[in-house]
Amino acid sequence: MPGEEILSVLWVLVCTVAVLALCYYVTRRLNCLPAFSRYAGGIPREGRLEVLSRVLLGKDQSLVVAAVGKRCFLLGCAAGSVSLLTELTEEEAAAWMTRREEKSSTEQRPFRDAMSELLKQKVQRGEHRD
Structure with missing residues (x-):
């Protein structure tokens, strides 16, 4: 059925956006933690x-x-x-x-x-x- 295919595609898009948003949120939160923010790309911030x-x-x-x-x-x-x-x-x-x-x-x-x-x-x- 065409309606089920459209819903399936929409579900995949929603899941993809949710995963990307979660990745962005986690990386931003990790950067705020002292243990992770000390280094950026292997080079100490100072x-x-x-x-x-x-x-x-x-x-x-x-x-x-x-x-x-x-x-x-x-x-x-x-x-x-x-x-x-x-x-x-x-x-x-x-x-x-x-x-x-x-x-x-x-x-x-x-x-x-x-x-x-x-x-x-x-x-x-x-x-x-x-």
């Missing part, structure tokens, strides 16, 4: 991977200086792979960390804040159009 610098060498090829915690690495990136070229010495890593701290101290403000400030200035000058 030592997350951060790209400090990237130099493009050609199409789909680049050199990357990346930091994980207090350690810095020089990586070669190509179309389908990432290769560790070397781990930077403590002195080299300290120089990159100093750059990172300077960069974060002069970090740009979010776009939303800059845009709202610009709109306020326009309104004050009477340039705002409705």
Whole structure:
């Protein structure tokens, strides 16, 4: 019967959506637990991977200086792979960390804040159009 087939398909769709919603809920709850939230992708949150610098060498090829915690690495990136070229010495890593701290101290403000400030200035000058 055609009505039974439609109900069967609808039942499968409802079950699929329910399973996906349950998976989403469980993963969100696990991420809130201290034992699971300490690590994200195998990297401790306090030592997350951060790209400090990237130099493009050609199409789909680049050199990357990346930091994980207090350690810095020089990586070669190509179309389908990432290769560790070397781990930077403590002195080299300290120089990159100093750059990172300077960069974060002069970090740009979010776009939303800059845009709202610009709109306020326009309104004050009477340039705002409705």
